[in-house]
Amino acid sequence: MIRRLIHALIMPCKQATLLIEQRNADEIPFFQKIRLRIHLTICKWCRAYNRKVQTMEGMMKNMFTQDAPEKFTKDELQLFKDKLKNKLK
Amino acid sequence: MDKRSEDIQQWIDTYSDILLNSALFLLSDRQDAEDIVQNVFISAFESYHSFQNRSTVKTWLMAILKNKVAEFYRKKYRQTGKISLDQYFDPDGSWKYDDILQDWDDKDGNLLDNSDFNRVMNECMDKLPIKWLIPVKLYYLEEKKADNVCQETGITTTNLWKILQRSRMQLRECLELNWFNIS
Numbered sequence: 017m018i019r020r021l022i023h024a025l026i027m028p029c030k031q032a033t034l035l036i037e038q039r040n041a042d043e044i045p046f047f048q049k050i051r052l053r054i055h056l057t058i059c060k061w062c063r064a065y066n067r068k069v070q071t072m073e074g075m076m077k078n079m080f081t082q083d084a085p086e087k088f089t090k091d092e093l094q095l096f097k098d099k100l101k102n103k104l105k
Numbered sequence: 106m107d108k109r110s111e112d113i114q115q116w117i118d119t120y121s122d123i124l125l126n127s128a129l130f131l132l133s134d135r136q137d138a139e140d141i142v143q144n145v146f147i148s149a150f151e152s153y154h155s156f157q158n159r160s161t162v163k164t165w166l167m168a169i170l171k172n173k174v175a176e177f178y179r180k181k182y183r184q185t186g187k188i189s190l191d192q193y194f195d196p197d198g199s200w201k202y203d204d205i206l207q208d209w210d211d212k213d214g215n216l217l218d219n220s221d222f223n224r225v226m227n228e229c230m231d232k233l234p235i236k237w238l239i240p241v242k243l244y245y246l247e248e249k250k251a252d253n254v255c256q257e258t259g260i261t262t263t264n265l266w267k268i269l270q271r272s273r274m275q276l277r278e279c280l281e282l283n284w285f286n287i288s
Contacts, residue, residue: 020197028198030190037269041249061200064208068277071209075226078217080245083123084130085227097121100143101114104150105106 026055032062036069109153117146120166127167131174131242133231141177145169175243175257182236183259188267193274207287209280222284229279237268244269 023029035052038044044052056063088096106114124145128138148169149156156165195201216222233241243254244265255262281287 023198028194029200030194030198033274034266034270037266037273041251043251061203061205064206065200065277068205068209069273071211072273072276072280075217076245079223079226079230084126086122086126087129088122088125088135093122093125096125096139096142097117100121100146101117103143104113104117104146105110 026051026058029055029059029062029065032056032059033065036062036066040069040073109150113146113150113153116149116162116166120163123163124166124170128170128174131170131239131246132177133235133238137177141170141173144173148173171243171246172257174239175254178239178243179257179259182239186236188264188271190271190274204281204287209285209287225280225284229276229283232279233272233275237272240265240268241272 027035032052032055035044035048039049039052056066121142124142125138128141129135132138132141145166149166156162160168193201230238230242240254240258240260243258244251247253251262251265254260255265260268
């Protein structure tokens with residue numbers, strides 16, 4: 017019942033989770049930001065989701081500050097270099 | 106051999122490793138990664154004279170790589186198709202399942218230093234369909250500058266937010282299944 021009320025008055029969770037992405041990029045319009053904040057105050061589902069999103073943002077940041085995983089073998093790299101160097105002589 | 110050829114040969118030796126690994130990270134396809142890095146060096150060769158040491162060689166080559174990845178996406182995946190959230194939400198837009206309520210367990214707070222976790226995280230990312238994976242990776246690579254990513258990939262802003270939202274749902278699900286043991 018309360019969930020229905022939240023949706024009718026503020027916005028559905030489906031929309032709130034999209035606004036969370038915009039908020040994380042600092043691209044959320046002012047009134048939407050307020051609506052999102054109210055939604056999160058009363059919706060424990062989205063609040064839990066929001067916590068997970070923030071954890072994931074930390075993981076993403078971490079992932080992108082590290083060097084990419086090394087998945088090419090030494091031989092593959094050498095072969096690639098030799099071929100390309102021949103081509104661009 | 107002229108100076109240009111000499112430089113390029115040396116750059117191929119020095120930067121192929123990082124470019125190939127970065128390309129594979131962005132594209133999650135080895136052949137596409139090799140093709141794109143080859144194009145990066147060809148572009149560098151052709152526009153050699155416009156590189157005037159304003160940045161480091163590595164930065165310059167990485168910028169070319171990023172552009173090539175966006176171009177690749179633009180040509181191949183511009184049609185993002187319908188992005189459906191039906192598996193997560195009811196028709197009225199409420200969460201379908203209560204598993205979202207279970208918090209993640211990171212008591213030690215050092216998940217990010219855990220190499221096993223980071224491997225799972227990478228695998229979960231790679232499970233995203235390529236038409237979402239590339240914009241998501243470019244978005245984080247460019248420090249969440251949504252406008253830039255949209256311009257480079259030809260995706261509308263509306264669709265980029267949807268892709269991010271949808272990818273996030275899937276990533277969460279994958280992490281919970283393969284790491285946090287929530288089901």
